Amino acid sequence: MATRTLEFTFDEMRVNMGPQHPSTHGVFRGVLVLEGEEIKDLIPHIGYLHRGVEKLAEHLSYVQDVPIMARNDYLGPVHNELVMAHAVEKLANIQVPERAQYLRVMASELHRIASHLVWTGTFLLDMGGALGGGSTMFLYLFQARESIMDLYEEWTGARFHPNLVQIGGVRFDLPAGFDRKVKEALQTVRNTVNEVREMVEGNPVFEQRTRGVGVLSPELAQSIGCSGPVLRASGVAYDVRKAFPYDAYDKMDFEIVTATAGDVRARYEVRINEIFQAAHIVEQALEGLPEGPIGAKPPVKAPVAVKAPKGEVYFRVESARGELGAYLVSDGSHKPYRLKLRSPSFSNLQAIQHLVRGHKVADVVVILGSLDPVFGDVDR
Amino acid sequence: MKWLLVAFWSVVILSVALLIAAYMIWWERKFAGRMQRRIGPYWVGYPHGWLQSIADAIKILRKEDIIPKNADKWVYNIAPFLFMVPPMFLFAVFPFSKTWVVADLNVGLLYVLAVSSLGVFGVMMAGWGSHNKYALLSAMRYVSQMISYEVPLVLSALVPVVLTGSMNLGAITNAQKGLWFALWPVVGWVAFVVFLLATLAEGNRAPFDIPEAESELIGGFAVEYSGWKFAMFYVGEYVHLLAVSILASVLFLGGWRGPLLPPLLWLFIKTVFMYSVLLWIRWSFVRLRVDQLMVFNWKVLVPVSVVNLLLAALWVVLR
Numbered sequence: 001m002a003t004r005t006l007e008f009t010f011d012e013m014r015v016n017m018g019p020q021h022p023s024t025h026g027v028f029r030g031v032l033v034l035e036g037e038e039i040k041d042l043i044p045h046i047g048y049l050h051r052g053v054e055k056l057a058e059h060l061s062y063v064q065d066v067p068i069m070a071r072n073d074y075l076g077p078v079h080n081e082l083v084m085a086h087a088v089e090k091l092a093n094i095q096v097p098e099r100a101q102y103l104r105v106m107a108s109e110l111h112r113i114a115s116h117l118v119w120t121g122t123f124l125l126d127m128g129g130a131l132g133g134g135s136t137m138f139l140y141l142f143q144a145r146e147s148i149m150d151l152y153e154e155w156t157g158a159r160f161h162p163n164l165v166q167i168g169g170v171r172f173d174l175p176a177g178f179d180r181k182v183k184e185a186l187q188t189v190r191n192t193v194n195e196v197r198e199m200v201e202g203n204p205v206f207e208q209r210t211r212g213v214g215v216l217s218p219e220l221a222q223s224i225g226c227s228g229p230v231l232r233a234s235g236v237a238y239d240v241r242k243a244f245p246y247d248a249y250d251k252m253d254f255e256i257v258t259a260t261a262g263d264v265r266a267r268y269e270v271r272i273n274e275i276f277q278a279a280h281i282v283e284q285a286l287e288g289l290p291e292g293p294i295g296a297k298p299p300v301k302a303p304v305a306v307k308a309p310k311g312e313v314y315f316r317v318e319s320a321r322g323e324l325g326a327y328l329v330s331d332g333s334h335k336p337y338r339l340k341l342r343s344p345s346f347s348n349l350q351a352i353q354h355l356v357r358g359h360k361v362a363d364v365v366v367i368l369g370s371l372d373p374v375f376g377d378v379d380r
Numbered sequence: 381m382k383w384l385l386v387a388f389w390s391v392v393i394l395s396v397a398l399l400i401a402a403y404m405i406w407w408e409r410k411f412a413g414r415m416q417r418r419i420g421p422y423w424v425g426y427p428h429g430w431l432q433s434i435a436d437a438i439k440i441l442r443k444e445d446i447i448p449k450n451a452d453k454w455v456y457n458i459a460p461f462l463f464m465v466p467p468m469f470l471f472a473v474f475p476f477s478k479t480w481v482v483a484d485l486n487v488g489l490l491y492v493l494a495v496s497s498l499g500v501f502g503v504m505m506a507g508w509g510s511h512n513k514y515a516l517l518s519a520m521r522y523v524s525q526m527i528s529y530e531v532p533l534v535l536s537a538l539v540p541v542v543l544t545g546s547m548n549l550g551a552i553t554n555a556q557k558g559l560w561f562a563l564w565p566v567v568g569w570v571a572f573v574v575f576l577l578a579t580l581a582e583g584n585r586a587p588f589d590i591p592e593a594e595s596e597l598i599g600g601f602a603v604e605y606s607g608w609k610f611a612m613f614y615v616g617e618y619v620h621l622l623a624v625s626i627l628a629s630v631l632f633l634g635g636w637r638g639p640l641l642p643p644l645l646w647l648f649i650k651t652v653f654m655y656s657v658l659l660w661i662r663w664s665f666v667r668l669r670v671d672q673l674m675v676f677n678w679k680v681l682v683p684v685s686v687v688n689l690l691l692a693a694l695w696v697v698l699r
Binding site: 013015021022034036037124127128133134135136139140143199200203205206208209360361362363 | 416417587590597665668670672
């Protein structure tokens with residue numbers, strides 16, 4: 001008896017996800033090509049948050065450029081301030097005093113903790129929704145982040161954009177009795193993160209949603225320029241803090257956190273462990289904090305005071321999202337001739353197209369969330 | 381004159397049910413707030429924002445009623461009614477005390493199960509009529525979820541029926557004079573847990589709130605609705621939740637039975653308890669994916685409830 005095979009054809013449906021969508025982490029727009037619930041393709045569109053920061057930087061002096069950069073990646077402002085300040089310092093050959101180096105390390109690790117806390121919260125929010133368990137853990141984590149914001153408020157006077165880094169050092173020294181408060185805040189963070197881990201890890205719903213979802217191979221990750229936790233979750237031990245140490249990172253004792261699975265769960269694990277590593281680094285920086293000046297002499301006061309010699313330079317730091325680079329061309333004046341930022345969010349985001357194929361609609365937001373894009377950083 | 385009495389009590393019970401639904405929303409917000417280390421509604425009404433739900437209702441009724449340009453207008457407009465009205469029918473057969481029941485049907489449970497699954501038409505029509513892809517996806521998910529979870533729901537609700545030998549909800553309540561069905565060893569426990577999980581899925585609550593899924597489908601089938609039509613979906617969901625909470629108390633927690641306190645108060649306490657359990661689950665779990673939801677239903681809940689029902693039947697036969 002001859003067998004007949006039935007062939008089904010499906011009409012593909014195109015769904016426009018974003019830019020106004022609750023879980024696209026800002027203004028990501030992805031055109032989903034669907035077959036029922038299954039995703040055939042995703043066409044990403046970016047640029048809805050483009051503010052022309054690189055062009056703007058050409059019209060401002062170096063001193064003014066540093067705080068402007070903090071507006072790109074608003075979850076880790078210090079990293080952006082750092083990369084700009086470092087690029088100018090490298091070009092103008094300005095030496096940063098040791099105390100300032102330690103303070104910079106401390107500030108950037110505090111912001112790494114804050115950023116990862118926000119990430120964990122919003123990631124669970126993507127999975128559990130604002131009207132579910134996700135929001136409960138989101139609020140716990142935000143309360144922990146609040147303790148770090150309070151530290152910044154006391155240290156610099158600002159909670160969100162601290163404007164801490166300046167060319168040649170840092171702007172503010174630690175207030176009196178600060179180390180005790182830092183230790184308290186770190187304890188709060190550790191307790192909260194452990195609490196959240198207890199709530200989600202091993203929970204069958206969470207494990208099912210994350211394991212084996214959005215597997216990023218190390219080859220693909222490297223070929224599209226992923227960095228940071230996204231790359232390390234695929235098993236590549238690359239960290240700018242170890243590979244190209246800046247500030248006092250060569251004096252710190254910490255490990256590069258990696259995972260091998262490369263799926264969403266691995267990225268979660270890497271970030272959670274990085275919170276503990278970062279807390280460890282902050283404590284070391286506090287303990288080893290040397291006495292001395294916090295800024296280069298003479299102190300930079302007027303907005304036009306720093307002039308960089310003619311030339312070009314590339315400097316990279318490890319932001320919470322990965323390798324953040326600044327390529328700076330100077331024509332010898334007090335303004336940059338050209339500035340190009342290499343943002344980790346942009347490179348990591350490229351993976352989304354490869355990761356979502358074959359998954360379900362619900363996985364898109366989870367995978368997108370796991371890449372941790374900040375759209376101020378993607379579009380600049 | 382009997383029909384007049386029935387009509388009177390129907391109006392009373394429906395009004396009270398709507399009022400209670402409004403306060404369930406308030407209770408949920410307070411409950412969730414406490415779970416999340418915050419206070420919840422506080423300023424509208426003293427103490428503890430007890431007027432919040434009323435204020436929200438007034439606000440939402442004053443909003444503009446938008447009909448999308450390409451919507452299927454008839455379907456779009458009828459859908460909220462079809463979603464909100466069926467859960468209200470359920471209150472007709474619940475025994476609130478020994479004698480206090482609007483319609484003492486001898487197939488009460490059958491009626492409840494049949495009517496409560498009517499709501500799916502409203503969702504399907506809303507999803508189709510809105511001319512919105514998100515709404516359509518959500519409606520597809522909702523229909524498949526409802527139909528699938530109906531099976532374990534019915535199978536676990538049949539366990540009290542088998543143990544009682546009647547489908548009358550009053551008779552089921554009376555049969556729990558000695559021991560609540562939820563406390564019966566093994567058979568009762570399993571049936572209660574399965575019923576709870578299936579109720580979560582039927583009531584479209586986290587971790588089974590896949591159709592609503594605001595993080596991916598931005599609110600789902602009701603995404604194009606505004607004003608009082610959206611309010612009808614919202615209220616319909618809570619009336620349904622209230623109904624299933626009462627149903628769970630009647631089937632498994634002995635209904636109005638209890639010492640000292642009046643029967644209505646006992647039923648109220650049990651309903652609030654059941655509802656709080658649902659909230660507790662909702663605010664501590666993340667959401668399942670649609671395929672995992674189906675796997676969980678067909679590979680776990682259905683076999684377990686079938687075996688459980690057989691065990692219950694076997695016990696009744698061998699007794």
